[in-house]
Structure formats: C-alpha cells, structure tokens
Amino acid sequence: MTEPSIDTHGKRIQFGKHAGELWTRLPVSYLRWMVNQDTRDSDFARSELDRRGIPVADHPVEISAHAIDSASLRLAKYFQRDHDENEGLHAWLCRKAVAALNHHEPDAKGRIHHDDVRFVFEFDAVIPILKTCMWKAKKHSKQSQPMRQSDTTQLEKRP
Numbered sequence: 001m002t003e004p005s006i007d008t009h010g011k012r013i014q015f016g017k018h019a020g021e022l023w024t025r026l027p028v029s030y031l032r033w034m035v036n037q038d039t040r041d042s043d044f045a046r047s048e049l050d051r052r053g054i055p056v057a058d059h060p061v062e063i064s065a066h067a068i069d070s071a072s073l074r075l076a077k078y079f080q081r082d083h084d085e086n087e088g089l090h091a092w093l094c095r096k097a098v099a100a101l102n103h104h105e106p107d108a109k110g111r112i113h114h115d116d117v118r119f120v121f122e123f124d125a126v127i128p129i130l131k132t133c134m135w136k137a138k139k140h141s142k143q144s145q146p147m148r149q150s151d152t153t154q155l156e157k158r159p
Contacts, residue, residue: 006047013041023048036062036125056126061097063090067130074134075117097121097130 008023018026023044034045035056049056071079071093083092100114101121110121110131118136122129 005050006044008044008048008051011044013044015041024051028052028054032056032127033062036127036129038125060127061094061101061121062125062127062129063093063097064129064131067093067132070132070134078117078135093130093133097133101128 011023012020013023013026018030026045026048028049031045031049031054035042035049046056068090072089079089079092082096083089087095096115096117097119100112100117100119104112104114106112106121106123110123112119112121113136116136117133119133120131122131
C-alpha cells in the first residue's frame with residue numbers, strides 16, 4: 001500500500017528561492033532537486049510530481065553546478081571532440097556520467113574512472129549526484145618524479 005499523497009493545491013512554499021510561490025507552479029527541476037535533498041518538504045515535492053504524473057527520476061543521475069563548472073574548465077577540449085552535434089555540456093555530462101555508472105563500480109569515495117575522466121559521485125540521495133569531474137590523474141612513482149623545491153614550498157603554504 002502506498003502512502004497517501006499530500007494535497008499541494010493552494011499551498012505555498014515557505015522557503016528558498018521560490019518562497020511564496022504555489023507548489024503547483026514550481027519548476028519540475030526544483031521539485032526533483034527537493035526530492036533528492038530528502039528534507040522535511042521532500043514529501044510535498046514528491047506529491048506534486050505525482051500529481052503532475054511526472055516520474056521523480058527520468059534522469060538516472062543529477063549533475064551538480066560544480067560538476068558543470070568543472071567540466072567546462074577541465075574537460076572543454078574533450079567535450080568539443082566527443083559531444084553529439086545537438087548536445088550541450090549538461091546533456092553530454094549526463095551521458096558520460098551514466099556510462100561511467102553503467103560500466104564501473106565506484107570506489108569507497110564515490111570515484112569512478114571512465115574514458116580518461118575521474119567522476120566523483122554522491123550516493124546518499126534518491127538519485128546519484130555527480131559532484132565533480134576531472135581528467136584522470138596519472139600515477140607517478142615518487143622515485144621517478146621527485147618533487148621540485150617550488151612544489152614543497154606550495155605544500156607548506158596550504159592550510
């Protein structure tokens with residue numbers, strides 16, 4: 001038996017960037033984000049999506065703003081070579097993240113290496129969240145790659 005749905009008709013959201021707006025007028029992307037946050041109002045968001053007949057997750061992964069920024073800065077050349085003709089950065093990143101999830105198991109820190117890219121996911125939400133992405137670091141032996149004096153100075157300055 002499913003839980004009874006919350007009636008969102010005529011109710012207004014009391015917080016956030018949409019404070020004061022009717023639940024029935026909230027963008028689908030915001031409702032899905034709320035469900036994924038698993039807060040006290042996630043049930044309202046889930047009920048409103050149900051009322052509209054929209055599945056909670058028609059995308060198997062959520063892309064964080066940081067992941068989009070990271071991809072635009074660190075993976076721009078790869079995106080230019082690899083994206084489909086009508087595919088923007090967000091859609092491309094979704095496709096690549098889903099492929100990574102489908103082909104590899106994440107390590108204990110939520111990292112997956114796929115197609116020379118390191119994807120970092122958070123799995124505590126309803127939908128996996130891509131937190132960041134970067135070129136996969138190449139492993140070098142400390143003996144074969146000694147640190148320069150300038151490198152050690154930089155490390156000492158870090159908090």
